[in-house]
Amino acid sequence: MLSFNHARLARPSGTCVRYQVTAGVAAVRETPAPDGRLGTQALHGELVDVFREDGEFGLCQLVRDHYVGWVNMDALSAPVLAQTHKVNALRTYCFSEPDIKSAPRFMVCLGARVAATGRTDGLWTECARAGWVHRHHLAPLDAFEPDPVSVAERYLETPYLWGGRESLGLDCSGLVQQAFEACGVILPRDSDMQAALAGEPVANWQAPGALRRGDLVFWEGHVGLMTSPETLLHANAWHVAVEREPLAEAIARIRSVAGEVTGVRRVALAATGTPDWLQAG
Template sequence: MPSKADQRLTLPDGGQSLPVQVSAGVAALRQSPAADAEMVSQLLHGETVHLHHEDGEFGLVQSQSDHYVGWVLMAALSAPVLEITHRISVPRLHVYAAPSIRAAPHFVLGTGARLVGTGEREGRYLKCERAGWVREDLLSPIATLETDPAAVAERFMGTPYLWGGRDCLGIDCSGLIQIAYDACGIACPRDSDMQFNWFGTAIEDWDTPGRLQRNDLVFWKGHVGIMLDAETLLHANANHMAVAAEPLTQAIERIAKTYGEPIGARRIDLASSVGVTPDWLTRQ
């Protein structure tokens, strides 16, 4: 379980704990309040954070979906927090300034982003608060969940690898896993070490042929991938610099030359995990 010593999930004492919402298409969560600081994660449109305090144009926030802490541009945030009505049901889409394919695009959103529909419609388009006009047939009601994390992850095939990324235009290995399970209504930790320690249950003798199955997670120190079947791994990786599928045996052989052998595999009970608030998400 997370420790109070884990600074990734810990805000300093004090602060205002003001709930605000991401209104940018995507916002970088940085290690320090500087535009060129390391991006440790990303916040997606519609996600809620608690603002601790401001420092110039940045604010120190904690994500309410995974408790990750970092600095984000205040211009990317809005208040008050509005009730989410829809989620993206396709890999990515444009949000437009008007209900027309000829209208100026505001930004691109992808799987994981959330929208606040206003109820105003024109043709096939729905107007969304703090975003713009979106084709409604490319959205799902927020209560409609996916049932296959691996299928969600496959939507990101070919997406460029991006350290700290959780977005349809750039994603890292653990971000891919988190977004895939989130789409199914299952809370997943942000980083691969957290996922290995706190997510699902260990698979004994996972390296026995035929032991793994779809949606199992295979871990290395600092890396994770999701199984598409008993033999095929899908992962965002710096070798392909993209989300790619390959035989697990091939991935193990290649990765071992640099980072060593896998450290284990874990299986998530999908039926019992939907909508559950795990212990790691309730501890401060």
């Protein structure tokens, strides 16, 4: 059973129609308004279930992590196309022609999914509803990175963006989610969800040598990723970017804002099937 219950993951009532994100990225907002606060983002190729519409927005649940919010319907298309590849570059453009000098249609970021049409031209692959993408920036859907920390480090200096999970801006839990998903592990979207559901708690984490590379350190409303037993990597509002710093310095600074560390969790990369929190609802 789902041990964490919140409206952010609760499936809306009624019937739904499945759509696909065909913009480079789609904002998932808390309210059906252009200036509604950003809850998360859905990357190109993601599937969303739309339950009802309010003006130009649809109330959606993302299929990949069950997050609920409002998406501008202009960013979505139907019917759903079977995705064949994913973007393995931090970011890349989709071009109108198989030519780097042609007009770019939009940018896609790490983890976005595309549907190759079967047409190729040299180093270029045509992708339906997107355009031509350089083949060096595409990987099979079942190709996974071996280390989430190495993935997260690729985002160093990326601006902080509340609700973001793309390479142009992301928040603390978006960084963690992106890093682990690149390794084949789907984590919940927000830091409180991750603190409740991601991996297993690390007991006595303060003991010398207890922390490991890849451990997740939590505060109230914040999460970071250990790159070593002493160093934290996190998207944070202090630096307004993704930065790496000594854990002891981060703890001392964050204490006055969010209190003490609330816990540490360790996520195994071994495939174990669909997690309980995704099976529920």
